[in-house]
Amino acid sequence: MVSTDYINKIGLLLNDKTCPLKQRFRALFTLKNLATSGAIDHIIRCFSDKSALLKHELAYCLGQMKNPYAVPKLIALLEDESEEVIVRHEAAEALSAIGSINSINILKKYCENEIQELAETCQLAVKRLTYLMNGGKEPINVYGSIDPTPSLNENRVDVLRKIFLDDNKSIYERYEAMFALRDLNNENSIQVLCEGLKYGSVLFRHEVAFVLGQLQSPLSVPSLVEVIENNFENEIVRHESIEALGSIGTPACMEVIKRFLHDKDDLVRESCEVALDIYDYENSTEFQYANGLQVISSEQ
Incomplete structure (x- = not known):
């Protein structure tokens, strides 16, 4: 079992804005593989960063971790009009990846949004969640995504x-x-x-x-x-x-x-x-x- 001290060290590195981006990415994917609520807390804290690339990757990892603990933060990102489109899009996709059925009504709000990337992401998310609600099985592929x-x-x-x-x-x-x-x-x-x-x-x-x-x-x-x-x-x-x-x-x-x-x-x-x-x-x-x-x- 991974210690809290280890997770905190990785989390501090992820949130260190003086650290090269490439090393922060490695820290992020280490936390993704751990998939604990403590790891998620460190990832969520990092959304204060200015890098849209990093923030969109944070949201992607939260989705791939499939932990509902991240859902409130992802909803907040989706609804935040000051966030970059790529981050809001990835937050919506992450809600779908987690299988967050309770977020389907929020996703529906954005299905006709004037930002096409956001609208299309939410359309996909709503259809995927509906598919799962109706008994559809989670697809498995060799790429692990x-x-x-x-x-x-x-x-x-x-x-x-x-x-x-x-x-x-x-x-x-x-x-x-x-x-x-x-x-x-x-x-x-x-x-x-x-x-x-x-x-x-x-x-x-x-x-x-x-x-x-x-x-x-x-x-x-x-x-x-x-x-x-x-x-x-x-x-x-x-x-x-x-x-x-x-x-x-x-x-x-x-x-x-x-x-x-x-x-x-x-x-x-x-x-x-x-x-x-x-x-x-x-x-x-x-x-x-x-x-x-x-x-x-x-x-x-």
Whole structure:
């Protein structure tokens, strides 16, 4: 059993604004793996930070931890109009990931919000929670993530492509097709996913980039680089594409990421810093990325 003292040391590191962002990310994922109420308290305390990237990752981790203890804070984030859109979106998605049925009415309030990313996230969350309320089973995937929708029960790439790229379909249906394409994980399905980086809303395109990061296929690199190099693309999509390149983790990917370490968008710039750290970990002898003890000892 992990001691309270250990959790507090990791929590202090996470909340140390003088510490490099990459080390605070490692502390965050250490706390995520612990999943105790004490760990959640430290994560919640960190929402006072100014980094939208860090705050959105805090919300993501709270959702993936699936602990209802975090629900009140996530609701407060969703309702806080002064928070960045990416943070409010992630809070709504986290409520869905936790399976917080009691938050469904609050999520419904934002389903027609003027901020499209927020509205679409809440639409997905309400449908997912309704699915669970009606006896739907929690989908399981090999990536260990809690997805906004289950995968569509279909393995024909041509059929999935029609749904995936159809703007007349609901975002829920398109997500179902997206995750089915991900689960197929072959050359044809990856090519279709890459097409999705040019279609649909900001939320949709950012999720496509996330999925490509999960697949870690070099086939997607040219498409992801094209997104990152497009200064007119939304920073949420560019940030997620940077993280996807970081997950693929080839030396060529890292050279691209280094070019954007001084980008005008904070999300992109900070994502580059974290991606390069993950690459360093992947090419080191470290046992695990979320190793709080090692991070603490390196600071001393």
